[in-house]
Amino acid sequence: MSIPNLTPIYLDNNATTRCAPEAVTAMLPYFTEQFGNPSSMHSFGAKVGHAVKAARTSLQKLLGAEFDSEIIYTAGGTEADNTAILSALKANPERKEIITTTVEHHAVLHLCDQLEKEGYTIHKLKVDGKGRLDLNEYAKLLSDKVALVSVMWANNETGTFFPVVKMAEMANAAGVLFHTDAVQAVGKIPLKLKDTAIDMLSLSGHKLHGPKGIGALYLRRGARFRPLLRGGGQERGRRAGTENVPAIIGMGVAAQLALEHMEMENTYVRALRDKLQAGILAAVPHAFVTGNPDDRLPNTLNVAFEYVEGEAILMLLNKQGIAASSGSACTSGSLEPSHVMRAMGIPYTAAHGTIRFSLSHENTEAEMDRVIAAVPSIIAQLRKLSPYWGENGPVTDPEKAFAPTYA
Amino acid sequence: MWDYSETVKEHFYNPRNAGALPDANAIGEVGSISCGDALRLMLKVDPGNETITDASFQTFGCGSAIASSSALTEIIKGKTLDQALEVSNQDIADFLGGLPPEKMHCSVMGREALQSAVANYRGEVWSDDHEEGALICKCFAVDAVMIEETIRANNLCSVEQVTNYTKAGGGCSSCHEGIEEILAKVLAERGESFTAAPPPEKKVPGKLTTLERIRKIEQVIEKARPNLQRDHGDIELVDVDGKTIYVSMKGACSGCQMEAVTLGGVQAQMIEALGEIVKVIPVKATAKLAPNSLPA
Ligand SMILES: Cc1ncc(COP(=O)(O)O)c(C=O)c1O
Ligand code: FES
Numbered sequence: 001m002s003i004p005n006l007t008p009i010y011l012d013n014n015a016t017t018r019c020a021p022e023a024v025t026a027m028l029p030y031f032t033e034q035f036g037n038p039s040s041m042h043s044f045g046a047k048v049g050h051a052v053k054a055a056r057t058s059l060q061k062l063l064g065a066e067f068d069s070e071i072i073y074t075a076g077g078t079e080a081d082n083t084a085i086l087s088a089l090k091a092n093p094e095r096k097e098i099i100t101t102t103v104e105h106h107a108v109l110h111l112c113d114q115l116e117k118e119g120y121t122i123h124k125l126k127v128d129g130k131g132r133l134d135l136n137e138y139a140k141l142l143s144d145k146v147a148l149v150s151v152m153w154a155n156n157e158t159g160t161f162f163p164v165v166k167m168a169e170m171a172n173a174a175g176v177l178f179h180t181d182a183v184q185a186v187g188k189i190p191l192k193l194k195d196t197a198i199d200m201l202s203l204s205g206h207k208l209h210g211p212k213g214i215g216a217l218y219l220r221r222g223a224r225f226r227p228l229l230r231g232g233g234q235e236r237g238r239r240a241g242t243e244n245v246p247a248i249i250g251m252g253v254a255a256q257l258a259l260e261h262m263e264m265e266n267t268y269v270r271a272l273r274d275k276l277q278a279g280i281l282a283a284v285p286h287a288f289v290t291g292n293p294d295d296r297l298p299n300t301l302n303v304a305f306e307y308v309e310g311e312a313i314l315m316l317l318n319k320q321g322i323a324a325s326s327g328s329a330c331t332s333g334s335l336e337p338s339h340v341m342r343a344m345g346i347p348y349t350a351a352h353g354t355i356r357f358s359l360s361h362e363n364t365e366a367e368m369d370r371v372i373a374a375v376p377s378i379i380a381q382l383r384k385l386s387p388y389w390g391e392n393g394p395v396t397d398p399e400k401a402f403a404p405t406y407a
Numbered sequence: 408m409w410d411y412s413e414t415v416k417e418h419f420y421n422p423r424n425a426g427a428l429p430d431a432n433a434i435g436e437v438g439s440i441s442c443g444d445a446l447r448l449m450l451k452v453d454p455g456n457e458t459i460t461d462a463s464f465q466t467f468g469c470g471s472a473i474a475s476s477s478a479l480t481e482i483i484k485g486k487t488l489d490q491a492l493e494v495s496n497q498d499i500a501d502f503l504g505g506l507p508p509e510k511m512h513c514s515v516m517g518r519e520a521l522q523s524a525v526a527n528y529r530g531e532v533w534s535d536d537h538e539e540g541a542l543i544c545k546c547f548a549v550d551a552v553m554i555e556e557t558i559r560a561n562n563l564c565s566v567e568q569v570t571n572y573t574k575a576g577g578g579c580s581s582c583h584e585g586i587e588e589i590l591a592k593v594l595a596e597r598g599e600s601f602t603a604a605p606p607p608e609k610k611v612p613g614k615l616t617t618l619e620r621i622r623k624i625e626q627v628i629e630k631a632r633p634n635l636q637r638d639h640g641d642i643e644l645v646d647v648d649g650k651t652i653y654v655s656m657k658g659a660c661s662g663c664q665m666e667a668v669t670l671g672g673v674q675a676q677m678i679e680a681l682g683e684i685v686k687v688i689p690v691k692a693t694a695k696l697a698p699n700s701l702p703a
Binding site for chain 1: 419466468471472
């Protein structure tokens with residue numbers, strides 16, 4: 001990419017965040033001076049053990065968990081998701097069904113697809129045009145054949161929340177384990193797990209300004225569990241393997257900072273996001289917000305720009321130093337646009353043109369102004385190239401006016 | 408982020424010949440909105456000599472789709488229709504300095520638009536015979552449909568065969584799971600079940616016939632010769648007696664300090680090729696047997 005002259009604007013915080021400098025500083029000694037193995041019986045190990053425990057306490061506070069032993073460190077959100085699902089199946093071998101949704105992250109969906117091939121029944125709850133679930137459909141599926149319900153707390157593409165607290169109570173009443181992938185929610189909204197019926201929850205360090213390759217599974221005390229990795233006795237035998245100590249320390253600091261910034265997420269960040277949304281929608285015709293605008297993460301804005309393709313938009317944004325992401329097929333090298341957009345019934349002419357702007361407290365109002373100024377001409381430029389776009393608007397009945405071979 | 412060439416980026420940022428061509432007399436429309444790309448190619452063809460005097464495009468698609476469309480119009484302007492039809496998707500990709508494997512289909516779409524536009528000019532109906540599947544092998548840009556059809560057409564039943572026919576799986580091998588899944592699906596249709604090929608057979612000592620053994624020994628010697636000849640030496644097989652292989656070292660090699668090293672290397676290769684422990688012993692050219700006259 002040609003290097004833009006402008007300072008870059010990072011609006012892809014749902015993909016990953018900048019590791020907080022405080023977290024990095026805290027991590028560094030654990031590579032060199034404090035390199036001991038926390039399991040070792042000497043002073044090198046003991047100090048490290050205490051630091052790992054302190055980090056666990058920070059996470060416990062961020063989650064509002066009752067005990068710090070409910071936190072199991074993993075190598076990220078994906079491992080936490082896989083651990084939760086496979087654990088539930090192993091702990092309940094006579095139960096062959098899983099309830100999840102059509103809009104989960106691939107860390108859940110692709111594992112479920114594989115399990116389906118292996119003979120399990122996967123119920124994927126559908127969503128409506130705004131990405132909302134039908135709880136009646138859910139209630140009917142709960143039974144003693146279900147090993148686990150896995151529903152994300154907030155969707156990574158649209159930010160839309162799911163009523164997981166309520167759904168966990170319903171599962172609990174039916175005697176079914178409940179897991180939530182809260183990778184996008186942790187650090188952005190206040191949580192108090194001890195007051196919920198949630199059995200398991202996944203989180204990931206790099207989504208909350210911590211390091212990559214570290215995450216955790218919250219496991220409610222007493223919830224039945226079978227480890228994914230067996231070996232040494234780390235994490236009380238629930239996740240074997242020598243701890244990634246520097247990353248654990250970094251995530252602990254990030255968790256503490258997230259708690260301090262929580263208020264800001266829901267005031268400052270939300271205001272920036274709302275400004276960005278209003279600015280773009282006012283300037284660009286044939287664009288709309290996807291997901292549920294009234295009930296979503298404060299930092300996420302997903303806009304569908306009709307009749308243009310997302311990767312092309314991203315390339316032009318990038319040229320102006322603006323980093324975002326898209327649900328188009330082309331950005332992932334797949335044939336279909338994002339499964340989340342398809343599940344919400346967004347037409348192809350719009351689904352390929354969805355752009356996700358995901359903010360953090362590090363963004364500024366001046367940055368929003370620059371993005372609002374840049375977007376309209378980018379969309380206009382691409383629409384000029386589009387066979388679905390006429391002189392001043394979409395061609396009449398675009399899907400028919402341009403009906404290419406093999407469409 | 409894709410690793411686009413500078414040319415791809417340049418054609419994307421400054422597309423040539425973009426927009427409607429009002430007096431076009433040949434129009435080709437291809438693509439699929441579900442896959443996120445669609446292209447309308449418009450040509451002005453001189454009816455006298457069937458030369459393309461002007462070309463333009465409208466494209467809904469990603470960076471490389473727009474760049475491929477732009478490149479196509481540049482390539483075909485001034486060509487006759489017949490010449491233009493010679494343009495392959497690889498030509499479009501080459502013009503752009505290459506495309507990532509996931510994006511090769513953009514160049515295919517360009518070529519198809521061209522075929523469609525020419526058919527339109529000639530009053531023919533062009534139908535697309537190309538169906539695209541999910542990309543399975545990134546090393547060789549082979550998609551699921553291509554693999555599935557090849558398995559069906561040739562009754563293939565192993566990953567190795569799929570690699571031989573399509574190249575898929577012949578690189579980093581990380582796509583083998585995907586290939587096995589397609590094999591299992593197609594084999595199930597024929598009422599067979601897929602079983603992974605047993606690992607390549609270990610060479611069992613003593614399993615070779617005498618003739619096979621001698622041939623292998625000769626092959627190892629042959630392989631060693633060019634290197635030695637470059638240093639004005641040579642090696643020849645003299646005799647094989649059980650586990651002892653007699654060779655004669657010629658020219659500069661004979662008696663040189665490197666002789667032992669060379670023989671050590673040959674011996675190691677013999678052991679590898681035969682799957683048994685053998686000794687390689689140098690003898691003078693006046694051996695008990697006439698040296699094998701190996702073809703040079
Ligand atoms: C909702 C959700 N779940 C899981 C993950 C995977 O987390 P990780 O990258 O830590 O494995 C992500 C991040 O991409 C996510 O957004
Ligand atoms: S992806 Fe198929 S061999 Fe590398």
